[in-house]
Amino acid sequence: MTKLSINGKPRDVDLPGDTPLLWVLRDELGLTGTKFGCGMALCGACTVHIDGLPGRACVTPISTLAGKKVVTIEAIGADKVGGAVQAAWIELGVPQCGYCQAGQIMSATALLKRKPKPTDADIDDAMTGNICRCGTYGRIRAAIKHAAGEQGEPA
Ligand code: FES
Numbered sequence: 001m002t003k004l005s006i007n008g009k010p011r012d013v014d015l016p017g018d019t020p021l022l023w024v025l026r027d028e029l030g031l032t033g034t035k036f037g038c039g040m041a042l043c044g045a046c047t048v049h050i051d052g053l054p055g056r057a058c059v060t061p062i063s064t065l066a067g068k069k070v071v072t073i074e075a076i077g078a079d080k081v082g083g084a085v086q087a088a089w090i091e092l093g094v095p096q097c098g099y100c101q102a103g104q105i106m107s108a109t110a111l112l113k114r115k116p117k118p119t120d121a122d123i124d125d126a127m128t129g130n131i132c133r134c135g136t137y138g139r140i141r142a143a144i145k146h147a148a149g150e151q152g153e154p155a
């Protein structure tokens with residue numbers, strides 16, 4: 001039995017310790033907002049927060065999560081910064097197909113919690129591992145700046 005903390009709630013999971021967190025979130029707990037893209041830590045679609053830092057759920061064995069707090073896209077709106085990021089995403093109409101966007105929002109929120117006024121270089125650095133096959137990168141950058149209270153226009 002592995003004891004997890006997901007979105008502020010304790011969850012006991014009766015699965016092998018090497019089971020990836022993403023499988024638990026989607027298949028056991030019904031939290032399907034976190035997406036499967038590559039399964040190899042290459043695309044960022046599965047990004048969650050682990051103790052406030054962005055982590056790739058597809059390559060995170062649940063055995064590594066004892067005593068750590070996991071937050072997913074389903075709960076990020078309750079966070080002040082996460083709520084501002086989601087509002088900026090809506091206001092600037094960031095998503096196209098939407099598949100990558102949960103991961104994008106989780107990475108962007110982690111960035112803004114760490115650096116409330118990120119530079120372009122900070123944004124590049126924080127978002128480089130989140131791939132968008134629809135090419136919404138310009139709007140993502142604008143929305144991050146918008147959430148940071150700066151001028152952010154749709155690209
Ligand atoms: S599905 Fe985890 S990084 Fe691509």
Ligand code: FES
Binds near residue numbers: 101131135136
């Ligand atoms: S919006 Fe389609 S993959 Fe990013």
